[in-house]
Amino acid sequence: MSVKQVKLTVVVIILAFFAFFALAPFFFMLVSSFKPGDQIIKNGISARLDLDIMTFKNYKTLFTERNGIYLYWYKNSVLITTIQTAVAVFLSSLVGYGLAVYDFKGKNILFVLVLILMMVPIEILILPLYKLSITLKIIDTYAGVMLPFIVPPVAVFFFRQFAVGLPMELIDAARIDGASEFGIFFKIMMPLMKPAFGAMIILQAMFSWNAFVWPLIVLRSNENFTLPIGLASLITPYGNSYDMLFSGAVISVVPIIILFMFKQNSFISGLTVGGVKG
Amino acid sequence: MKSIKNFYQKFINSKKVAPYIFVSPFIIVFLVFYLYPIISTIIMSFQEIGFGEAEFIGLENYKKLFNVHYKNALLTSTNYTFWTILILVPLPILLAVLLNSDKTKFKNFFRSAIFMPALTSVIVAGMFFRYAFGEQASTLANSLIGLLGIGPITWLQDSIPAMIALVILCVWRWLGVNIIYFLSGLQGIPDAIYEAADIDGANSWDKFKYITIPSLKPVIIYVITISVFGGYKMFAESYAYWQTATPNDIGMTIVSYIYQTGFNNFNMGFASAIGITLLLIVLVVNLIQLNLFGLFKKED
Structure with missing residues (x-):
């Protein structure tokens, strides 16, 4: 082997090590999802497979345990993710477009505000937000989970950066033809912003699906929980639904992984939003 | 009727008014869900809040910050931030450079595989690591260190192993994301610069040191900034490992402390004061980073 080949092999070995580190937990989660829950709680996750104790029962309990509470959580997660994503992406596209296309008083202040709020973690505001929600x-309620995040600054920033690059001649031409400002946005510009919508829908959906801190605080009753809150509620020393722990976790990750398989590029361009400062 | 409708349509469609309608959702959300809560936290931080009534007590809540729990929380959050940055900047840069080379095999597979953990929620990931870091000799973590000849550790009950467990959870979820940031930075470096360096006889290390790293500077600043915020606001990871109560404050972060104080002990005033200190940390970091990006110079 030449020096070059050795180098390339070393590179592959390094990358393979980290790929293994990334993927192994998925494998063990899957394995754990077939083992009796109390076993996992008592013994932790071990490197052994223990094929003899593996069973499909855990997946059945997802439908039956506590009157199918898991299905409630799933329904809540699906509905909240869908509504929140649709509304948040639509509203932030309006704002981002407005900031990019028009000149108006206060525009610069608003944009700096967007940049600052992008960085303010909501965790700081949980107490006053909780009081406000009361x-x-x-x-x-669903509204409680969604409202504070209905115009995410990150999405506004992304749409603004995208809309700055739109052809402004089109807007002027449409105005001469008598189109209204909103007509221009809905009929001409929105279709041109399609790639930005793709990336933001995915980013928002992932964000809503995995959201934890705020839903933990605003959601109080069991049947209103989303998946992350529901799953977290299972980890208690006094619990008796441990069988659902990992089967529930696996089923909650599956939709996002499937989406990722088909829409990898949108995931990536959505996530690199802030990385490219304009 | 028609004229009213006409006037209305002309009004919201005029070039003066339409922009404000476009940006109004942001303004409303800012006022209601950011500005109002920030102001009300500031007010609450000077109050003693009982059931239904609030009484101004001056700086009492801030004086209470000088206690051992706050110190522990601040230390945990700071340590966590420090270690995650120390790992999650150099390592992803290295891996991104490897993944950016044309000669590397299977790079799309590697990139996707390392990114996959970012798709999980903190709770799902935390559940896995919580039980993988179990104290029994047979758990994954203890089997691994067993290979190195180290005896079983009670990972989540001692402060140093607990910090390691927190940092590993974070590295697992974020490595792939940071790689993507650095990859997008690397792709912005023109090949011509490297070619010129080749002509000048530069070796790989020189090129990495004098071209790659300086070109990545904006991305490095960005990644460090979001890591500082991510680090100081960390809560869900700690919750997944220990819920809200930990022996000797192990793994208790600033936000965990806010949660405990506000929601377990119903001491909203004191919890607000803790929140304000966190807000100040975030603001300072924010100003530093906006300054580094030269934002204030551009905006005039």
Whole structure:
């Protein structure tokens, strides 16, 4: 082997090591999902497969345990993710477009505000937001989970960066033809912003599906939980639904992995939003 | 009726008004869900809040910050931030350079595989690591260190192993994302620069040091910035490992402390004061990073 080949092999070995580190937990989660839950709680996750104790029972309990509570969580997650993604992406496209296309008083202040809020972690505001949710009577509701995140600054920033590159001549031409400002947005510009919508829909969907801190605080009753909150509620020393722990976790990850398989590039361009500063 | 409708349509469609309608969702959300809560936290931080009534107590809540729990929380969050940055900047740069080379085999597979953990929620990932870091000799973590001849560790009950467990969980979920950031940075470096360096007889290390790293500087600053925020706001990871109560404050971060104080002990005033300190940390970091990006110079 030449020096060059040795180098290339070393590179592949290094990358393979990290790919293994990344993928192994998925394998063990899958294996654990077939083992009795109390076993996992008592003994932890071990390197042994223990094929003899593996069973499909855990997946059946997802439908039966506590009147199918897991299905409630799944339904809540699907609905919240769908509604929140649709509304958040639509509203942030409006704002991002407005910031990119028009000149108006206060525009620069708003844009700096977007940049700053992109970085403010909501975790800081959980207490006052909780009080506010009680006042607004949205505690323990879908609206409560969604409203504070209905115009995510990251998405606004992404749409703004994208819309700056749109052909402004089209807007002027449409105005001469008598199109209204909103007509221009809906009929001409929105179709041109399709790639940005693709990336943001995926980013938002992933964000909503996995959201934890705020839903943990705003959701109070068991049947209103989303998947992450529901799964977290199973990890207690006094629990009796341990069988659902890993089968539930596996089934909750599956949709995102499938989406990732088909839409890898949208995931990646969505995530690199902030990396390319304009 | 028709004229009212006409006027209305002309009004919202005028070039003066339409922009504000476009940006109004952001303004509303900012006022209601950011500005109002920030102001109300500031007010609450000077209050003693009982059931239904609030009483101004001046700086009492801030004086209470000088206690051992706050110190522990601040230390945990700072340590966590420090270690995650120390690992999650150099390592992904190295892997991104390897993945960016045309000669590397299977790079799409490797990139996707290393990215996959980012798709999981903290809770799902945390559940796996919580039980993989179990204290029994047979758990994954203890079997692995067993191979190195180290005896079983009670990972989540001692502060140093607990920090290792937290950092590993973070590295597992974020390595692939940071690689993507650095890859996009690398792809922005023109090949011509490397070719010129080749002509000047530069070796790989020189090229890495004098071309790659300086060109990646904006991405490095960005990644460090989001890591500082990610580090100081960390809560879900700690929750997945220990829920809200830990022996000797192990794994208790600033946000965990806010949660405990506010939601377990119902001491909203003190919890707000803790929140304000976190807000200040975030603001300072934010200003530094916006400055590094030269934002204030451009905006005039």
